Amino acid sequence: QKEVEQDPGPLSVPEGAIVSLNCTYSNSAFQYFMWYRQYSRKGPELLMYTYSSGNKEDGRFTAQVDKSSKYISLFIRDSQPSDSATYLCAMKASNTGKLIFGQGTTLQVKP
C-alpha cells in the first residue's frame, strides 16, 4: 500500500464550478502538507503549503488538513480553463528530506 493515495481521475468540470481534490495517507508522522500544480510537459509548481491541521486560503484556493482522519483536500472556487492541469498532493514528516507524492489528479475545466 502506498503511503499517499490520490484518485487519478480524470475530473472534468464546467467553468465556474467548485472543484474538490483529495488525498489520504497512512503515515501519522506526516506534518507538512503541500499541493502542487503541473501543466503538461512542465515541472510541478508549489500551489499551497500547510503545516499540521487546519485550513489555509489563498485567493480561489483553499487547502484543508484533517490529521485525525489522515485526509487532505484542495478546493478550487470559480474554476477557470487555465486551472486545467494535474494536481499532486505531497507530504513529509519533520526533520526529513523525504517528500512523498500522491499519484496526481488530472483536472479539465471546460469553458
Added chain:
Amino acid sequence: NAGVTQTPKFQVLKTGQSMTLQCAQDMNHEYMSWYRQDPGMGLRLIHYSVGAGITDQGEVPNGYNVSRSTTEDFPLRLLSAAPSQTSVYFCASSYSSYGGYTFGSGTRLTVV
C-alpha cells in the same frame, strides 16, 4: 536566479549504457531530491540529500546512484540503463526540512 537547472532536457540511451543527469541550483538550498514520473504513478522519490556529503535512498533507488559534493549540484547516475528506466526525471530543492520544493523542468529519458 536560474532556480533549478536540469540537463539534458532529452536523452535517448541504449540498454546497458551509462549516463549522468545533471541538476544544479543557485538558491543555496540544503535539501535536494530526484524523482521519476511515469504515467499514472505520480512522482516517485529516487534519492535525496539533506546537505553536502549526505544522501539517502527514496522509494525507488535501485539502478541509480547519487553523490553530493557541493551544495549546488546533485547529479543522478544511471549505471547500466534498462528500458524500465524510461521516464521523466525531475530534480527539486528546498531551503529547509519544512519548506516547499522548487522543481526543475525535467529530463525526458528513453532507453531502447
